[in-house]
Amino acid sequence: MSTLDDKSEETVEQVETTKSTGKEQKNGSWGIVLIFFVIGLVGSLAVGWWIFPKLLYSQKKQPIDFNHVIHVAAVEEGCESCHFFREDGSFSGVPKLAQCVDCHEEVMGEDPNEAKFVEEYVAKGNEVPWLVYSRQPDCVFFSHAVHVKMGKVDCVTCHGHIGESTHSRVYEENRLTGYSRDIWGKNIAGLKKNTWDRMKMDDCAECHAENKAVPKIVETLPWPISWMPRPYEKPASSQIKVHIEKDACFVCHK
């Protein structure tokens, strides 16, 4: 408060002492005001677009740098060789140590990462604490079975070209929510080019709308309001068609 008061006193003084050159001064002060506006604008844009993401996400390295290319080349059934369906219909996800040990009982190649893996995990029998880029919040139920087996959706559609990676990229963890940056998407504005760029609820909805996987259709409000709590009643016309019907919450939630 005190600084504000000081400033106002100064301004009053200024006005009194420079009456004669008032107009000139006025123009000059508007210029300064404009500069301040720009500083504020640019500064906050920089914070919002550049500093904020840096602050929001921490960078974590995978415990082992994993080369998908080598593995895909070595196995016969593509992704499903390691990421397979269990008999009970559940999806195995990231392989457990027991699976890796099938091949990596001993060091096979010359990659130091493999040596490290065998030494620190296989020999000691500890599971590798992989950081899962696509891990969804606990409230989400996602059935790989229905998408892959029934919907014939490719792995790439949601996971991107991870199978073609030679190194594990940095895992960026949202400090606030604890989830991977992949859920919101690399683009801080939430814009996406590819189907696999984001994995939020609306992204599921978008795909379902296109594919009409589920017969009933209901409208939701367009982005960016769409993820806010809202009544699902059918209002205006300008809306994206999404499969998520009013009665379908339990389909993807638990």
Place this chain on the structure above:
Amino acid sequence: MEEHTKAKKYGMVIDLDKCTGCGACMAACMAENNVPFKKDESNKLDSITWMRVYKLTNGKKFPEAEICYIPRPCMHCEGDHGHAPCVSVCPAVATDYSHETGIVSQIYTRCFGCRYCMAACPYHARYFNWWDPVWPDGMEKYLSPNVSPRMRGVVEKCSFCFHRYQLAMNKAYVEGHRELKEDEYQTSCTQACPAGAIIFGDLNNPGHAVCQIAKPDHKHGGRPMNPNAFRLLERLGTNPKVYYLSSRRWVRRAGDNYIKDEGKQGNH
């Protein structure tokens, strides 16, 4: 993708003649659904029990007194075409009626705790989390990954073990079919009940036991034809999917609010 499955209507029949009030259904539900517990659970208003066994008495004196236990899960009311009392009042669409399964869902992360649904539910089937759940050190190890633990400030209720439906469907998909057999999807309470008093299945499927027991009599407002079968607060029009069986008239009458000496309804 064109193969559409017929809509299900999952429901339950509880035989009150067989129910012994042992409480296994309650514990089975808690164990299956990560229901938390507190130091004192004797205030039954804030004690979260998705499945709760109530005790009814016939109000007579010794030795004519009788008691009957009545397990109460969520009734998964169909109302009029899915307008269950709780669903209609939820401002957050955190609860809704699935026309595909007939199950009333509850999405905890969506719920913001206004508790309108609790006020609307005539069966007290909904519970509010006044506190964050706390499991004593080490006990969180038994938590099931299939049901997400709830947080303070949200409402929860029986889901007919919907996650079991999801898991059963997963298995079916991997095996290449979309229809579930009766025994592939059963709730935890049904499975645990030592008396075999709870039967669960699809009310739309004549092959399922529940469908046979609950056959509606459309001439009489859709109430079941079986003279021993009744639903709770039938006359409210909530159209619940949980049916009860009792050979005792006073029990059947206790299932609805009757004015003293009211006519034949309870005879049904």
Place this chain on the structure above:
Amino acid sequence: MKVCRRSFLSLIIGGAAGTALSPLPLKLMDDSSIWTQMWPWTPVPEDGEVSHVDSICTLCPGGCGITVRKVRSMIGDRAIKIEGMKGHPVNDGGICVLGLSGLQLLYGPTRVKTPLKRAGARGEGRWEKISWDEAIAEVVKKLGELREKGKSHTVACISGTDSGTTAHLLGRFLTVYGSPNFIRIPSIQDSYELTTYLMQGVQASVGFDVENSDFVLSFGSGLIEGWGSPVRMIKANSMWKERGKVVQIESRLSNTAAKADKWVAINPGTEAALALGIANVIIQESLYHNDFVNNYSSGFEEFKQIVLNEFSPDDVSEITGVSASTIESLAKSFAGASKPLAVCGRGQGETPGSLNEFMAVHALNALVGNINKKGGVCAVPYPDYIKWPEVEMDRTAANGMHKGRIDGAGSKKYPDTRYLLDRLPDAINSGEKYPIEALFVAGANPVYTIPDTKAVKEAFNRVPFVVSFSSYMDETAENADLILPNHVFLERYEDVPTPVGLQKPIIGLSKPVVKPQFNTKHLGDVILLMAKSFGGRIAEAFPWDSYEACLKKTLGNKWDGLVNNGFWADSNFRPAAWEGAFNTPSGKFEFVNKGRAESIKIEGDEQAYPLILMPYDSMRLASGFIGAPPFAIKTVEDTALKGKDIVVEINPKTTRGFVEGGYAILSTPKGQAKVRVHYFDGIMPGIVAIPRGLGHTAYDEYLADKGINFNELIGPVEDPVSGLNAAWGIRAKLIRA
């Protein structure tokens, strides 16, 4: 450059505009809403591959098969749910509250995590962690000292069971060490075994073919409240709903009475008289089974004389409060049923009861000829797979074994009774025989479960060395000097022979579902290690390297089947035919009547204590050696427990002097407690009913300090024939607090 107000405001506006044009507000709102929806302190259970393990639940003697669901996670396998095993001969998929809560015992805070040695005064709760080597060395040192002084008989062991390899190892150890004092926790099993021994001349467990009987006459047994094998009985009850009748004789409208086809309210403690009254009608009207009575029984004439002279329906009506016409109709329907069955043993059967009552009820079964028959009562031989070589005792051991038992079982006074734990506190406190220098407790919690808690605690204080093998910090462990924690049932192998009341011999195998969570050790292994430390004859008696090896060898060719199926059932078993079934001196069933069928007089003066206090059992409250886990406590009705107060039931006719739910002081000759009062029309006027299983002082905050333990309010009453505890209640008074 001076910063004027306009510039400052402009900066703010520019900043606001820029912020609005950046993704920050939206993203921050999104993230913070996710954060608030999923607080970091709300646990997220880890997902993984699911597997199932079949095992046997040993939380009660019911022996149900269980299937445990596990999920593989980073920290190893987590057990996430216990379910009933489909196809198991006892429970076929069903399961009870306690079984369902088993994982709370496994992962709960009440576990004893490592061997403990008392650091403060007894019961003070101060412990020192010690290693297993130290713990075993400590026990062996103490036992060695006693043995050297020729006082091996002053060692006693209280065990929850005497069947199965672990209990046999324990008993064997005691024998070669030189102590006759192996004592099993009392229950109606004692009375039933004694009854079959006296009337049929066989040592066997008693099985009830409840699934096939069509008329069950229950003298106060909590058929669906934990009597026998609880889940099996509830299943049977559902069958009776379809084809059968149940008559419950009890002074309180228990769940069993409520579910029965007929509830006969009887004056408490007069069940034996009613049984004989029914016998009177059956004999009078010649409704009995002629073939059995004439050809396979002896002593019938004498029995007939007593029954006809002293137990006419009118006389019995006088005693029991049951009308003569009811007695007659009960007798006719019982004798007229095609497969009638009479059972007794109150509630869950934790109190052995009056032997006369058991014999009177068993006589009813004999009269209708359902002994060893379908739908009846059969003597089931103990499974005989434990065939270890006879122990060779050294002189010290032989001397010790020749000293009489401390509890008086097998003495001249009670020659046929095997164990008399309820007499132990008195025997120790009075010091009439010899002092007990060391006490071992395994699979039992006597400080909680034995009547007259005060006397039990006093007896414990008189024993200088108490060792508990409990997995949980229960009341007995709290009052021990040393705790050698056993694995819990989900972490260990254990054979479970024929569950209580089952009509055919089976063996179940309890298996480790998860690896031991803490630094605990199998009791069997502890015994083997102790024996090895002793060397000599004691070590020779235990030629196995580990408990698992011992179990495998003992079960022999049954092992593989047990591991695969979880149980072994003798499909060829048929109860012995009447010809040759009876091992009595006469070779026939004997209608023995030891003494008069007088009702057991309960403790207390009628003037000072006008009411009668009786306990009741519930499936929702564990009242045995396991305390009720949080899930179970949660299911308890607020008419049994309200806050920290126990609620007692009285009939409004008894007195109207209380407010519903109001406080009262309940006192008995043994003690008093503050209780709340609940008016219940289902209880006979003059009786106060109190739930069993509350009032724990040990365990966790979910169970401890809630209500009062009924055993603090009652003491044992010795049955004149068996010496077992026959107290069915105690006189009491209730005054407004």
